[in-house]
Amino acid sequence: MTRTVLDIMNLTVNLPNRTRILRDVSLSLEPGEVRALVGESGAGKSMIGKAVLGILPPKVRISEGEILLDNEHLGAMTPVTRRNTVARMSALIPQDPLTALNPLRKIGPQIVDPLRRIHGWSADKARARALELLDRVHIRAPERVMASYPHELSGGMRQRILIAAAFAPSPRLIVADEPTTALDVTVQKEILKLIRELQRETGTAVLFVTHDMGVVAKISQKVTVLFAGKVMEDAPTEQVFSGAAHPYTRALINATPSSADPSRSFTPVPAQLVADLHREIAQDDHLYMTVTS
Amino acid sequence: MAEASTAPRARHGSGLNLRLWLPLSWVTLLVVVAVFARWIAPHDPLAQDLLLERLPPFFMSGSEPGYWLGTDSLGRDVLSRMIYGAQIALFVSVIAASATCVFGSVLGMLAGYYGGWAERIISRLVDIWMAFPPVLFAVLLVAVMGTGLTSVIAAIALIDWTRFARVVRAETLVQTRMDYVDSARIGGARRASTLWTEILPNVLPTIIALLMLEMGIAIIVEAILSFVNLSISTDDPTWGSMIAEGRNAIHFAWWVLLFPLIALFFSVLSFSVLGEGLRQRFDPVLQ
Numbered sequence: 001m002t003r004t005v006l007d008i009m010n011l012t013v014n015l016p017n018r019t020r021i022l023r024d025v026s027l028s029l030e031p032g033e034v035r036a037l038v039g040e041s042g043a044g045k046s047m048i049g050k051a052v053l054g055i056l057p058p059k060v061r062i063s064e065g066e067i068l069l070d071n072e073h074l075g076a077m078t079p080v081t082r083r084n085t086v087a088r089m090s091a092l093i094p095q096d097p098l099t100a101l102n103p104l105r106k107i108g109p110q111i112v113d114p115l116r117r118i119h120g121w122s123a124d125k126a127r128a129r130a131l132e133l134l135d136r137v138h139i140r141a142p143e144r145v146m147a148s149y150p151h152e153l154s155g156g157m158r159q160r161i162l163i164a165a166a167f168a169p170s171p172r173l174i175v176a177d178e179p180t181t182a183l184d185v186t187v188q189k190e191i192l193k194l195i196r197e198l199q200r201e202t203g204t205a206v207l208f209v210t211h212d213m214g215v216v217a218k219i220s221q222k223v224t225v226l227f228a229g230k231v232m233e234d235a236p237t238e239q240v241f242s243g244a245a246h247p248y249t250r251a252l253i254n255a256t257p258s259s260a261d262p263s264r265s266f267t268p269v270p271a272q273l274v275a276d277l278h279r280e281i282a283q284d285d286h287l288y289m290t291v292t293s
Numbered sequence: 294m295a296e297a298s299t300a301p302r303a304r305h306g307s308g309l310n311l312r313l314w315l316p317l318s319w320v321t322l323l324v325v326v327a328v329f330a331r332w333i334a335p336h337d338p339l340a341q342d343l344l345l346e347r348l349p350p351f352f353m354s355g356s357e358p359g360y361w362l363g364t365d366s367l368g369r370d371v372l373s374r375m376i377y378g379a380q381i382a383l384f385v386s387v388i389a390a391s392a393t394c395v396f397g398s399v400l401g402m403l404a405g406y407y408g409g410w411a412e413r414i415i416s417r418l419v420d421i422w423m424a425f426p427p428v429l430f431a432v433l434l435v436a437v438m439g440t441g442l443t444s445v446i447a448a449i450a451l452i453d454w455t456r457f458a459r460v461v462r463a464e465t466l467v468q469t470r471m472d473y474v475d476s477a478r479i480g481g482a483r484r485a486s487t488l489w490t491e492i493l494p495n496v497l498p499t500i501i502a503l504l505m506l507e508m509g510i511a512i513i514v515e516a517i518l519s520f521v522n523l524s525i526s527t528d529d530p531t532w533g534s535m536i537a538e539g540r541n542a543i544h545f546a547w548w549v550l551l552f553p554l555i556a557l558f559f560s561v562l563s564f565s566v567l568g569e570g571l572r573q574r575f576d577p578v579l580q
């Protein structure tokens with residue numbers, strides 16, 4: 001058996017009325033691997049990350065499947081053990097660095113508290129680790145930043161702080177949920193570079209949610225393509241770009257303006273293809289409803 | 294970063310002065326007067342002197358030196374009674390509003406945060422409670438418990454906790470859905486401790502604003518209950534009983550009614566303005 005950091009097996013996530021948000025999703029990450037998770041808005045990319053991190057919205061439930069962190073079944077654990085395991089093993093770099101920080105608490109405790117909880121470190125040790133990581137993400141005057149409130153800092157600075165906070169407890173897995181979409185174009189590149197550098201240095205596996213195929217090519221070794229909560233394709237990144245198996249993946253690539261070659265033309269995902277996929281899924285749903293009711 | 298942190302503060306400073314300065318001075322005055330009533334009041338608030346009844350205030354002809362705001366129909370000094378009245382008003386408002394606030398806010402936070410059964414039970418209780426006409430409720434309560442300050446305080450808390458419960462529940466619900474709560478949970482925070490360390494600071498500005506408002510309301514309720522003779526004994530100098538007495542003599546001794554009414558008005562207004570001002574002061578995002 002190969003050791004995986006994350007193994008999602010046949011995950012189905014439902015609303016109470018049995019509407020499926022994720023449909024039989026499987027994916028895995030090996031240590032040190034970066035897997036891109038792509039798909040249009042509403043495909044369920046964030047929902048996968050939330051299921052792994054145990055922060056699904058109220059009423060959204062895992063109805064089938066298994067999630068394994070470091071080969072341990074999360075579903076088999078008590079809520080407290082699961083909470084501790086998730087905290088020790090994984091971290092999140094969120095989409096919006098403003099809302100992910102508590103506006104009424106200083107930056108310092110927001111990084112230090114989790115370190116103390118997760119590793120049982122002393123205040124001094126946790127603080128030293130926080131300062132080390134803030135320095136690593138190129139924050140000048142980290143002492144002063146730790147004593148600031150989130151609203152006193154710029155968006156790029158906040159995202160660097162959250163990157164530092166995510167890497168500080170040395171997790172095995174980081175879920176990065178579109179970590180650059182809320183930022184200025186000018187800081188996007190820098191943030192991406194920082195995540196990639198830290199990922200290489202630490203050997204952390206990263207599940208990188210994005211809808212930018214250009215970013216996929218740069219950062220990932222594997223790709224999972226999601227459509228309406230269903231995995232369309234799971235393949236090595238190279239293979240996807242050299243001639244992807246699935247027409248939807250190809251359409252996604254063609255729909256991305258290339259940042260390397262802005263002159264290259266791009267075409268939106270054909271409506272016919274999307275309609276066909278939706279029809280397929282609707283038939284699938286019909287079957288699911290009849291079988292499970 | 295330096296610019297970012299100083300610019301909003303500076304802008305806020307000028308607004309702060311106008312909105313907070315006046316109500317803050319009034320409340321400070323009330324507190325000082327209440328605490329030092331024994332030394333400040335020129336006369337015994339209960340001392341009657343029928344030779345000195347219905348003296349007008351100092352700026353009118355026929356006034357007596359030493360009786361600045363005149364006397365009532367039993368010859369008691371209005372200013373002294375108002376000073377002791379401030380003591381009672383402030384005492385009731387602080388105790389009653391705090392009790393109301395703690396009780397209502399805790400229930401509101403639990404309902405908003407945990408949802409499910411906690412939410413259903415607490416929300417139902419609020420609905421049932423609010424179906425009672427509050428004044429009738431207060432009168433019934435005082436009738437059962439007997440007149441006196443304790444009943445007045447209990448009546449206020451029992452009537453008004455729903456205001457806190459409703460508003461705090463709504464605000465907690467909003468905060469519970471924020472990303473920072475998820476961040477804390479991913480960082481291993483326990484569910485209960487997240488409520489107190491992450492969410493409470495964000496709900497606190499709302500709670501403080503409500504608390505101030507409630508202090509104003511408590512002063513009014515105490516005055517109303519005094520007015521209808523359900524607070525402490527009529528002899529005791531409360532603003533409400535002064536207003537009730539003054540009403541009978543409004544045509545020939547209007548000052549007995551007017552001065553406590555003004556004090557009541559300014560106190561209630563000050564507390565609500567102060568509440569809103571403090572809410573903004575405590576909320577860095579609003580600054």
Ligand SMILES: Nc1ncnc2c1ncn2[C@@H]1O[C@H](COP(=O)(O)OP(=O)(O)OP(=O)(O)O)[C@@H](O)[C@H]1O
Pocket residue numbers: 015021039040041042043044045046047048057058060211
């Ligand atoms: N709290 C919720 N309750 C019910 N359904 C939800 C909730 N949040 C999201 N959904 C649904 O789940 C589906 C997947 O949402 P998700 O946020 O995972 O999409 P996404 O792929 O991350 O999209 P985006 O690129 O816009 O972030 C969507 O169809 C959405 O309508």
Ligand SMILES: [Mg+2]
Pocket residue numbers: 045046047177
């Ligand atoms: Mg998303």
